[in-house]
Amino acid sequence: MPSLPSDVEAFPIAVDEQELERLAHRLAVTRWPDPETDPDQGPELERIRALCEHWATAYDWRRCEKEINDIGSFRTVLDGVGVHFLHARSPEPGAMPLLLCHGWPGSVLEFRHLVGPLTDPVAHGGRAEDAFHVVIPSMPGFGFSDKPTSTGWGVSRIADAWIELMDRLGYREWGAQGGDWGSAVVEAISRKAPERLLGMHVNLPLVFPTAQEIEEATPDEQRMLSKAQHYRSVLDGYSREQATRPQSIGYSLADSPVGLAAWIYTLFQDVTDSDGDPEAVVPRDEILDDVMMYWLPNAGPSSARLYWEARHEQTGAPEQNPVPAGFSIFPGEAVQASRRWIEKRYSHVLHYRRLDRGGHFAALEQPVVLTEEIRTTFRSLRRG
Template sequence: MSSQLTTVEPFRVEVADGELDDLARRLADTRWPDRETGADQGPELDRLRALCEHWATGYDWRRCEREINDLGSFRTVLDGLGVHLLHARSPEPSAIPLLLCHGWPGSVLEFRRLVGPLTDPVAHGGRAEDAFHVVVPSMPGFGFSDKPTTTGWGPSRIADAWIELMGRLGYDEWVAQGGDWGSAVVEAISRRAPSGLLGAHVNLPMVFPTAQEVADATPDEQRMIERARHYRSSQDGYARQQSTRPQTIGYSLADSPAGLAAWIYTLFQDVTDNDGDPELVVDRDEILDEVMMYWLPNAGASSARLYWEALREPGPSSEPNPTPTGFSVFPGEAVQASRRWVERRYTDVLHYRALDQGGHFAALEQPAVLVEEIRTTFRSLR
C-alpha cells in the first residue's frame, strides 16, 4: 500500500471567504414558514429566526476554525476514505490513548472542552495518573471527513476503521468512549475485542429491555421505559426519515441553512436536560458550531445516511459483551438503562452511575462530569 495512504498528515481547516459570504446571503434570503399553531411541533419560529439572525450577524466561524486547528487537526486514509481527526498527546508519560467517538448531529467539536482536562489533568486540577492521549475522528460523511460514495459504511465498518486508526497512530493499548452513534461504534469495537482494547465507556448504553424485563421493571426502570416510549412516539421523526429516505431530506439540508439549523436544533431542544431553552445548557455559538460542521462540508445528506446504513446491519448479538465497560446514564438522555439490565449483557462492568444532571449531549452539557466519569471508569485498567 502506498505510504501516502497510511500516513497521518496535519490538516489545516481554512474555509474560503466566499463560502461564508454565500451562507450570509442564503440566511438573508430565507423564506420563513408561518408560525406554529401549537406546542411541541418543533422549534418555534421566533426562536429559529433569532438563532439565524445571530448566525448571520454575530457568529464568528473563524473563532471556531482556530479552535479546531489548535486542538491538533489531521487527515488520513482508512479503508479508502479520507478521515479527519483531532489528535492531542498528553505530556504525561503514563497517559493512556483514548478514542472519543461522536454521533449525529454532533462532531469532533463535542469534545473540545474535554481535551485539555483529559490530556493535561494537572493543569486542570486533576492527577497526572489520570492522563490520556486523545484521538477524535470525524465519522465518514461527517465534518471534514470524506463522504462515502458507495453503501456499506455503517457502525461496524466504522469500528474496523477506528481500530486501524489507533494502530496507525502507534497505540498498542487503548480505551474507547462514545455517545449517540459513537456508542454504537464503541459497542461494535468492544464486541470485536481487538487485542489492544483495554476497555470502553459509553453515555448512551446500547441496552434495550426485553419483554420480560419490561414486565419485571422496577419503578425507576419503568421511568426509563416511558421516557424511551415518549421519544419514539414524539421526538424521533428525524431518525425515521434518515433511516428510510435520507436523500429526500438531504436536498433541503444542502440548500437551506435555516432548514439545516432547524433540523439540528430540534435535537438540542428535545434531548438536552433543559427547562425549555436548550441555550441555557449549550451555548448558542456552540450549537451553531455543530451546525457549521454540517453546512460547510455539505454533510447533511451524507451524515443522514448513517441511519440508513445502520438499519441494514445485523442486529446486536445476544452474547455477553466481553470488554470491560463503564456506563454513565444522564437523566435527560432518551435511551437509558438500569444497572441490572447492563450487568446481564456485559461480563465486566467497570463502572455504572446514574447522574443528576445532563442529557444526550453529555460532553457539551456536562463536560467536567463526563471527564470524571471517564477517569473513574478507566483507573482500574492502568
C-alpha cells in the same frame, strides 16, 4: 506531537472566505414558514429566527476554526475514505490512548471541553495518573471527512476503520468512549477487537430490555421505559426519515442553512436536559459551531445516510460483552438502562452512575462531570 506516520498528514481547516459570504447571503434571503400553531410541532419560529440572526451578524467561524486547529487537526485515508480527526497527545509519559466517538447531530467538537482536562489533568486541577492521549475522528460523511460514494459504511465498517486508525497512530492498546452513534461504534469495536480495547465508557447504553425484563421492571425501570417510549412515539421523526428516505431530506439539508439549523436544533431542544431551552445549557455559538460542521462541508445529506446504513446492517443477538465497561446515565437522555439490565449483558462493569443533571449531549452539557466519569472508569485499567 511526535513525527507523523507517512500516511497521516496535518490538515488545518481553512474555509474560503467566499463560502462564509455565500452563507450570509443565503441567511439574508431566507423565506420563513408561518409560525407554529402549537409549541409541540417543533422549534418555535421566533427561536430559530433569533438563532439565525445571530448566525448572520455576530457568529465567528474563524474562532471555531482556530479551536479545531489548535487541538490538532489531521487527515488519513482509511478503507478508501479520507478521514478527518483531532489528535492531542498528553505531556504525561504514562498517558492512556483514548478514542472519543461522536454521534449525530454531533461532531468532533462535542469533545472540545474535554480535551484539555483529559490530556493535561494537572493543569486542570486533576492528577497526572489520569492523563490520556485523545483521538477524535469524524465519521465518514460527517464534518470534514470524505463522503462515501457507495453503500456499506455502517457502524461495523466505521469500527473497523477506527481500529485501523489507532493502530496507524501507534496505539496497540487503548480505551474508547462514545455517546449516541459513538456508543454503537464503541460497542462494535469491543466485539471486533477485545484484545486491543482496554476498556470502554458510554453515556448512552445500548441496552434494550427483553419482554421479561419489561414485565418485571421496577418503578425506576418503568420510568426509563416510559421515557424511551415517549422518545419513540413523539421525538424520533428525524430518525425514521433518515433511516428510510435520507435523500429526501438531504436536498433541504444541503440547500437551506436555516433548514439544516432547525433540523439539528430540534435535537438540542428535545434531548438536552434544558426544559426545552437548549441555549441555557449549551451556548448559542457552540450550537452554531456544530451546525457549521454540517453546513460548510455539505455533510447534512451524507451524515443522514448513516441511519439508512444501520437499518440495513445485519446484526445478531450478541453474547455477553467481556470488555471492562463504564456507564454514565444522564437524566435527560432518552435511552437509559438500570444497572441490573446492564450487568446481564456486560460481564465486567467497572462503573455505573446515575447523574443529577445532563442529557444526550453530555460532553457539551456537563463536560466536567463527564470528564470525571471517564477518569473513574479507566482508573483501574492503567498499566503500572
